[in-house]
Amino acid sequence: MDFNTSIPTAKRLERLQYENPWWLTGQVQQAYTEMSKRLYFKLFYPFVKETEIKRAVVLMGPRRVGKTVMMFHAIQELLAENIAPKKIFFIGIDNPIYMQLGLEEILLLAKDAVALNNLEDCFVFFDEIQYLKDWERHLKVLVDFYPKTKFIVSGSAAAALRLQSSESGAGRFTDFMLPPLTFHEYIHLKDLGHLMQAKSIKYDDKEIPFLLLTTIKHLIKSFSIT
Template sequence: MDNLRLIPTDKIIERLRYENPWWQSRQLPEAYAVMEKRLYFDLFYPFVKDKKIKRAVVLMGPRRVGKTVMLFHAIGELIKEKINPQQLLFVGIDNPIYVHLSLEDILHLCKEALKLQDLKGCYVFFDEIQYLKDWERHLKVLVDSYPDTKFIVSGSAAAALKWHSTESGAGRFTDFMLPPLTFQEYIHLKKMDHLMYEDHIYYGEKQLPYCLSRDVKALNKEFLHYLNFGGYPEVVLSEKIQGDMGRYVKNDIVDKVLLRDLPSLYGIKDVQELNRFFTYIAYNTGNEFSYETMSKESGIQKDTLKKYLEYLEAAFLIKVLNRVDINAKRLKRVTSFKVYLTNPSLRTALFSPMGETDAEMGNMVETAVLSQWMHRDNLDLTYARWKEGRNEGEVDLVLVDDKKFKPQWGVEIKWSNRYFEKPQELKSLLRFCTENKFSSALTTSIDAQGYQNVGGIQLTFLPSSIYTYNIGVITLKMKNV
């Protein structure tokens, strides 16, 4: 404890009391108590409560998606469940006041602040754990040394967290991934659930439970707002931040993640080049790339590009989608691929908000759809592209069964009603269905909804906003199971 001399112990204890107002007030601060919980909270909280398994819970995710708020909501629930508020300890590791302390030192100070004999039955929350060097080693020791204490930590230098918690936390940590806000959660946070009702759609012969909208025009207005601002909970709820989205995201996401957190972990030397590269990708979200064209357009060596892509994907900023052919066979050499932002509103932040008739809308809607699917674990999502004679074909989203290597479905994502009127123009999708003996497929639109039959293939048309909403709904249901 020698290095404590830098800052007097009583100052640190004062800070701990300030961070844990419920020790005195016995309740969660009003600011957090009134905030709407994310729908993911109900999935997360059982891990916090579970004391049978001696594991720390590691809450991971990109910056600004609401991890700290989720920790406070967990504390609020525990207080409601009559856990003694003085057994709930919260520490924001990003505060420089703790910089020379180990987690063990901090725990001793908490005990001192509360005059506790031991930490039996306590819940300890460490926020922004990635600020502590070798955090996973420290945490593993605590899990072993304090078997009757529950540890919950959060962190956002995602690449490092994921990598470290799997490497060294085997058997000691449970990972929980909190993604950017889904469109379903966005509607829930804005208290617009009345726009939706439960019904069903037909997909070929199958009748599927599905949420539809009472007012697609109103839903589309929210959808456009979601594309521009919707990935971050606090942006959704604050018009002030929406007015200065660029600065908010630049300070918090771009500067911290691209320029600070991650380069140091991945040994990336040229931080400005990485930043330029990310901006180039954000502008072209949803486009197909090859290493050749990428290298030519960005002026960056191929090997460096590969490293940047891997790094941005590990940081939850992008998702790379690989290409398959018409039969969903993988190509021997990965020559081309698509890159999507994991959060459509990142693009707005770097450039400017879009209107619904802008040329980029198609790619942004695709980005939104893909960003909902990413919340599903272990899905082999791809896109199909092939050449037949002089003709090229492409299907936007194809799910491949990773055991049989056969496609399970194909979806065409459009921001247009034209194909509802002229379904025979969906040549690639129809060709894909014929080749793979599919009798049905799904296509999105602006607001056209219904069914069309072309040569024995039934096409289900749904507004993109409704489709995006439902991916979120179905994902949460699956995770709850």
């Protein structure tokens, strides 16, 4: 059986509408809006908004570090800045419903789902890009063919290694590596800043800031499961 032809287009359009609720509501799913942003978001988001340089943003990192959540936070920020909801697409490439489709075919389905005449000034998020064979070649074609569209993709650490060994994306991709949660971010997310005291150390004529723990009692308690 040809899995590609066995899935009706209507079902794929239905899935796209489910993945992009802001097309109707203007809002990202509540589950994501209630999550705190990682401190790396402030570094990542400017790459999302950069449209003068014609490059796709490739968000890389190990599994379960929060790449998908960061993408939804970026969408939330775009909506807050009055980017038209129907000009923001989110597509999870790991869903079997898109099997055997190229990135451009999926992109054009999303375009049809919101009845856009063109893709100018659109922000397109492809999640779990490593599930598409030769994804870097597909993405390169999109960057070249749709210069007025911004593409942001997420990929695993394995996809990062593949990208580094390939020349196909040279000059067309901006890599952003998201590491696992740092201790500093843990303090931030748990709102434990009051337990830390800002200090600095002088090294090579530069003041290097760091945080010093003032008490360990409450920090240990924050790790407890109640």
